Amino acid sequence: MPSLRVDLPSFAGTYRSAAGLVALGNCNGATARRLAAVLRGAGAVPGRxxxxxxxxxxxxxxxxxxxxxxxxxxxxxxxxxxxxxxxxxxxxxxxxxxxxxxxxxxxxxxxxxxxxxxxxxxxxxxxxxxxxxxxxxxxxxxxxxxxxxxxxxxxxxxxxxxxxxxxxxxxxx
The missing domain is CATH 3.30.565.10 (Histidine kinase-like ATPase, C-terminal domain)
Structure with missing residues (x-):
């Protein structure tokens, strides 16, 4: 990618995995459903x-x-x-x-x-x-x-x- 002055092979070697909520897009369907259930339950009354x-x-x-x-x-x-x-x-x-x-x-x-x-x-x-x-x-x-x-x-x-x-x-x- 000469126009961006980026050497693609060296750029590809510096990838860091996403963290936090950004990583949600990287999970499979079953994990996404479990995470969504936890997030939906965030407003639930504790103990009930x-x-x-x-x-x-x-x-x-x-x-x-x-x-x-x-x-x-x-x-x-x-x-x-x-x-x-x-x-x-x-x-x-x-x-x-x-x-x-x-x-x-x-x-x-x-x-x-x-x-x-x-x-x-x-x-x-x-x-x-x-x-x-x-x-x-x-x-x-x-x-x-x-x-x-x-x-x-x-x-x-x-x-x-x-x-x-x-x-x-x-x-x-």
Whole structure:
């Protein structure tokens, strides 16, 4: 590379491996997922393990999932249960019934509960649609908007995660 006045063979010999967060791009998929999980858990309340469930997205699993969320939080939590149900139902309808999902519910600092539903279809992004008064579907994201403080959909290499944050049921009391 004469224009840069760099002798390429000697330059190549001085490479130092990346350190810190820059090195994250150099890891394999499994390591990246573990690191992302640790970073996501950084806001979790110490001493309270999150609920972390992997299951097939099937209608028959929804009732048990709602019950599991309520038991995990230890209090009535209809808004959290609604969000979990709507997000998993979106996977059933728009990805495919039986798709593997990961549901994570965690208390975070600041009096919030974070719900995450991860599925393998990064391209199937949720879209809020207008539904008529007689429509039986199409209200899931409107409900999420109504009860969640905020929500988003980051995409990854192996899928997407729809997450939302709600007021903690303990903090609301």
């Amino acid at each position: 393990a999150p609920l972390d469930v992997e299951l097939p997205a099937v209608p028959e699993a929804l009732q048990g999932l709602r019950r599991t969320v309520r038991r995990h939080l230890g209090a009535p939590c209809p808004d959290v249960q609604l969000c979990v149900t709507e997000l998993v139902t979106n996977v059933i309808r728009h990805v495919r019934e039986g798709a593997p999902v990961r549901v994570r519910v965690a208390r975070t600092h600041g009096g919030r509960i974070r719900v995450e539903v991860t599925d393998p279809a990064a391209q199937a992004l949720p879209v809020r649609v207008a539904s008529g008064p007689d429509d039986e579907t199409g209200r899931g994201l409107a409900l999420l908007d109504a009860v969640a403080l905020r929500w988003s959909v980051p995409r990854g290499v192996e899928g997407k995660t729809v997450w939302c944050e709600l007021r903690d049921v303990d903090a609301a009391s």
